Amino acid sequence: FHISENLKMSKIFLQRLFKQKFKKIVIAGTCYEYGLLEGELEESFETFPVTNYGLAKDLLRIFIENESIYNSFNWCWLRIFYPYTEYTKRPTLYSSLKQAIKEKRDYFEIGSGSLIRDFVSLENIAKQFLELTFNENARGIYNGGSGQPLSIKDFASKIVKSEKSNINLKYGFKNNREYEPYAYWANMTKYKNLFKNHPSNNFNK
Numbered sequence: 001f002h003i004s005e006n007l008k009m010s011k012i013f014l015q016r017l018f019k020q021k022f023k024k025i026v027i028a029g030t031c032y033e034y035g036l037l038e039g040e041l042e043e044s045f046e047t048f049p050v051t052n053y054g055l056a057k058d059l060l061r062i063f064i065e066n067e068s069i070y071n072s073f074n075w076c077w078l079r080i081f082y083p084y085t086e087y088t089k090r091p092t093l094y095s096s097l098k099q100a101i102k103e104k105r106d107y108f109e110i111g112s113g114s115l116i117r118d119f120v121s122l123e124n125i126a127k128q129f130l131e132l133t134f135n136e137n138a139r140g141i142y143n144g145g146s147g148q149p150l151s152i153k154d155f156a157s158k159i160v161k162s163e164k165s166n167i168n169l170k171y172g173f174k175n176n177r178e179y180e181p182y183a184y185w186a187n188m189t190k191y192k193n194l195f196k197n198h199p200s201n202n203f204n205k
Contacts, residue, residue: 097160
């Protein structure tokens with residue numbers, strides 16, 4: 001579906017957009033473009049997507065990059081890591097745990113708590129989109145994360161603590177995803193460097 005439908009329709013939409021002669025476009029990518037790379041990931045790393053979702057995003061980025069040569073527009077691509085918010089249609093670790101706390105359940109089951117991820121609030125992702133949109137120096141690929149590696153166990157514990165809950169976290173009840181590495185997080189140096197020349201555009205204040 002991601003390749004046969006989403007990618008196809010995205011290209012059709014963008015091809016129509018190219019005719020409008022716009023100056024800049026900012027698009028959401030995904031950390032899944034990196035595939036199974038481990039550790040601190042930089043935008044310059046070669047991509048090796050292992051999921052159809054990651055592959056579709058990567059192919060769309062390549063399409064945008066090539067089209068920018070012929071249509072003369074500026075583009076930014078934000079590779080989003082693990083955004084969290086309780087306002088989501090699909091259940092996530094964050095939203096599910098918040099719901100369990102709200103319902104005053106005795107315990108909450110999680111997979112391996114040792115996996116390292118880059119959790120970033122949805123508000124911060126929105127600010128990063130704004131920065132890339134309005135900063136004149138913003139061009140190319142950027143990581144969309146916090147830049148802070150955090151284990152799932154520590155992330156879940158922080159949620160419980162912030163909610164002042166006594167819920168019991170039980171680990172090892174879910175299998176790890178085969179299409180995700182053990183530990184990876186965003187290198188945010190390129191994004192942070194945008195503020196050096198245009199500090200007034202810093203939407204993360």
